[in-house]
Amino acid sequence: MPYNIAMICDFFFPQPGGVESHIYQLSSKLIDRGHKVIIITHAYAGRTGIRYLTNGLKVYHVPFFVIYRETTFPTVFSFFPVFRNIVIREQIEIVHGHASLSNLCIEAILHARTMGLRTVFTDHSLFGFADAGSILTNKLLKFALSDIDHVICVSHTCKENTVLRASLDPLMVSVIPNAVVAENFRPLSNDSHNPRHRDAPGPPPRIGPHDTITIVVISRLFYNKGTDLLIAALPRILALHPNVRFIIAGSGPKAIDLEQMIERNVLQERVDLLGPVRHDEVRDVMVRGHIYLHPSLTEAFGTVIVEAASCGLYVVCTRVGGIPEVLPRHMTEFAAPEEDDIVAATGRAIAALRVGKVRTELFHNQVKQMYSWTDVAQRTERVYDGISGATSHDQFYQGAGAGGAWSATRGRAGVQSFALIERLKRYYGCGIWAGKLFCLCAIVDYLIYVVLEIFAPRSRIDLARNWPKKEFKDEKGRDVGSSKDDSGISRKRSARRREKRDEREESQESLI
Structure with missing residues (x-):
């Protein structure tokens, strides 16, 4: 089932690096498999606004202030109006953030959950537990991952580190390595x-x-x-x-x-x-x-x-x-x-x-x-199926821990609830003082969302046209689809996707 996905991170091209290459290669392979993918990052020198890369990959360079090693200044709420506009324009269904030190990623996960979107986080780094920087980073990570659908780590050591840092249930963390071309x-x-x-x-x-x-x-x-x-x-x-x-x-x-x-x-x-x-x-x-x-x-x-x-x-x-x-x-x-x-x-x-x-x-x-990026994209796609309900909970987690504490907080399909009271319960458990602060952030974020829905309604936001894909024809010259991977999607599956989108819009309206 094709999805509309937003990859969000402070670190992206033209800056070189492993995280940047991972986001680009994964996005390209997901596009090849029939999904729509956009990337949201901050502006770089000479790159502001919208850029199109190979394979129709659209990149939003948001002009935010960079403070250290290409990380934007954390403002918590100022990114929300821009983020909401992009998400509505592109009809995003899944928000996929990358890197613990990316401010845009942490803020986008909060805003996406407020808007009723599914969220995934990929951790690419290891952090300690003793120095001041690691303690602060781990607390912010726990805040972001307390209300998330699934987490991906690039190695088993990274998974162990992330589970300990954010106090996660190991069941909600998958290991999907990097790859190379x-x-x-x-x-x-x-x-x-x-x-x-x-x-x-x-x-x-x-x-x-x-x-x-x-x-x-x-x-x-x-x-x-x-x-x-x-x-x-x-x-x-x-x-x-x-x-x-x-x-x-x-x-x-x-x-x-x-x-x-x-x-x-x-x-x-x-x-x-x-x-x-x-x-x-x-x-x-x-x-x-x-x-x-x-x-x-x-x-x-x-x-x-x-x-x-x-x-x-x-x-x-x-x-x-x-x-x-x-x-x-x-x-x-x-x-x-x-x-x-x-x-x-x-x-x-x-x-x-x-x-x-x-x-x-x-x-x-x-x-x-x-190592193959095609394999990485297939495994990431399986995570998307699991958090969206396209794959059943038992099938996704293979029956492990079906009665666990984490799965008990989820619905029939094993997905997180968007209800504000349920989100506040998850944030409240982040610490004696931090939990209250996180709840306050979630409430303010929700109020900003309500104000934006009233004074900047969705009807005023133009929907972006999708990048045209190459049409493939069979031996008789008949159209068989827009790509090799989605050419077999039947009308029944397309109708199912429209029904899910309608249900999501209804749930978003019920949040207000």
Whole structure:
């Protein structure tokens, strides 16, 4: 059953990153499967208003003030009028927010529940429980996820972290990993000048003791990405291995410390700093190397190491967060997030490549079989079916915990109630003082919604036309649908969708 979906996050293109790529790829695949998807994010330099991307993907760049690392200033309620206008214009049915630190995501979930829309949240990060920033973030996350239909995490470690941070029932959290477009990260298999990658059978030739091995690092240069570890370990690695050089791409506040270390140790000839690179240039940088080094201190998934393995690089990474779940053991060399262990693990990787122990030319096809955005879209679509009632509760959760406390708060189909009193009960349980504050926010948000419905009625908002889709014809020239995935939708299913939309509009009217 096709849905109208709004993906909402502060982080999106043109800024590069794993969350940004995830939202774009997932949206594109959902469009291919017959759904309507729009993206709501804040304005970037030179990008304000509405932009259309490949495959008819519409992006709303809302001009809100950005305060830190592309995160908008939290105002709680000022986003509501704009959000409501977009949702009504696009006839949105499901609001899908991304990232714990995205202010637009947290606010959109609150406003969507007030408007009677189904909501999903995808968590891409890991957070602690002791420092002030994590405590505040966890409290806000608990507020947002107390009244949500379902949560998606990108790894099992991320799920455990999110369940603890937001006090969630594990049943309402699914694990759907990231993926890569393997065709965009191909090794140099047809390059006769690169003996590491070839199509001929048999083990790859050894890299001689005097051959140069290149280590690639592509990362945001922030503390949590392990830049301090890299700064400490890099000169020691180069001192122990004379025929090794580094290529480092990325930008961030730690870039100055990295440059100072290179100048202090006179390593300009052996370390190539590229600065920030576009996502479509990442593959061209990776295929210049033999080893990919990822010294991150915390990571929920680590899409970049999958991209590196797909390019035929042997991966050296820290054993933190969800990284051990991402790649099989023969593709990685793990290290503790410590300077000595990073140096030792890199040395083991260099030795393994020199003796021909690692078959890196096989990595691309193996990664291609493990990760697919089509599979991610299908699993996400199943979540949409579960929260909308298209799939029964027992079928969606496979009978697990059918009598649990969480399922007891849900209706016949296992979906959250939109009644204000039920929402206030869920918010009230967020804490002695925070619970009362969250209830007050929900009440004010509801009053703003009532005022908007009275003074800016839906009838005055023009409905946006859908992006025209390519028509497919059968052998006799008859139209069979607008896409390969929705061509078989019958009139009965279309009528069912209209009935559900009418029921939703009636429920929204009853909220006022």
